Amino acid sequence: MNSVNEQSELLKSVMDLLEKQFGSRCEVVLHDLTKDYNHTIVDIRNGYLTGRKIGGSGTNLGLEVLNGKDQDGNRFNYVIHTRDGKIFRSSSIYFRNDEGKVVGSLCVNLDITETIKFEDFLKGYNQYDLSASGETSPEEVKEIFVDDVSQILDFLFNDGIHLIGCSPSEMNREQKMEFLRFLDKKGAFLISKSNERVCEFLQISKFTLYNYLDTIRNGPALRASS
Numbered sequence: 001m002n003s004v005n006e007q008s009e010l011l012k013s014v015m016d017l018l019e020k021q022f023g024s025r026c027e028v029v030l031h032d033l034t035k036d037y038n039h040t041i042v043d044i045r046n047g048y049l050t051g052r053k054i055g056g057s058g059t060n061l062g063l064e065v066l067n068g069k070d071q072d073g074n075r076f077n078y079v080i081h082t083r084d085g086k087i088f089r090s091s092s093i094y095f096r097n098d099e100g101k102v103v104g105s106l107c108v109n110l111d112i113t114e115t116i117k118f119e120d121f122l123k124g125y126n127q128y129d130l131s132a133s134g135e136t137s138p139e140e141v142k143e144i145f146v147d148d149v150s151q152i153l154d155f156l157f158n159d160g161i162h163l164i165g166c167s168p169s170e171m172n173r174e175q176k177m178e179f180l181r182f183l184d185k186k187g188a189f190l191i192s193k194s195n196e197r198v199c200e201f202l203q204i205s206k207f208t209l210y211n212y213l214d215t216i217r218n219g220p221a222l223r224a225s226s
Contacts, residue, residue: 002097004032004042004104011106012043018108019045027109031058033066033094033102037191038149049111050082050145057149058105060156060186061141065094065102067187073102078141080109087113089138149191156188157201168202176202180209181216189213 001007011030018028027050030043040058047053065073073094080088088109095104144155160179164171171179179202188194199209 001095001103003034004030004095014106015043015045022108022110025049025111027088027107027111029107029109031062031105031107033058033062033104037063037066049086049088049109051147052145057146057152059143059145060152061092061143062105063152063187063190064185065105065187066190067185073105075139075141078139078143080141080143082145085113086111087116090141090143150197153188153191153194153197156183156186159186171202176204177212177216180212184213184216 004011015028015030018026024046026046028045029041029047029052031040032042033040035042038057039055040062041052041054041056044052044054044056047056061073061075074092076091078090080090082088089112090107090109092105092107094102095106097103142159144152146152160182161167163182164175164179166175168176168179180198183189183198188198195206195209199206202209204212
């Protein structure tokens with residue numbers, strides 16, 4: 001597949017199938033990842049579940065795949081806890097062109113919030129635990145759904161602070177570089193104007209940012225102050 005548009009009719013049929021099979025509690029999203037990352041959604045069904053619509057943004061997981069840190073990218077049957085309290089069981093697949101470059105993705109988010117509550121009720125009612133049956137639980141993954149790609153940066157900043165264990169004003173040079181290494185791995189610098197926001201967040205100059213990134217990616221660079 002060289003582009004999502006090239007297979008638009010086939011992908012539309014697949015989305016029709018998933019939407020009709022799983023109903024209104026299942027969001028199905030098609031991303032064209034050759035577009036600006038703030039506007040990758042080209043088709044979406046039941047978008048009310050995440051508040052997204054056509055023309056909306058990709059998620060943090062898509063950035064990791066585009067950044068090349070996740071070589072495959074495909075994930076199946078993982079669990080997401082959304083910012084508004086929903087629980088999704090999700091799967092995502094990525095499409096590549098003949099050169100192996102990622103050009104699109106298809107994502108399915110099944111809202112299991114109410115069935116989880118019902119399951120909890122039944123466990124209390126039946127008072128019987130099947131946890132020893134050997135069944136594996138879905139993988140739990142951090143993914144956020146946004147209407148503005150800049151919100152992904154906010155999410156990554158918070159995760160980075162949690163990783164480092166202190167605020168930017170308390171970070172030394174090595175901690176700032178570790179913070180940048182985390183952002184780089186997660187694809188943060190693929191977001192337009194992310195450099196400015198990162199510099200402001202860490203209170204460093206663009207020269208220092210580029211110097212740190214060069215050190216992280218290529219080895220020792222010119223010495224810079226934090």
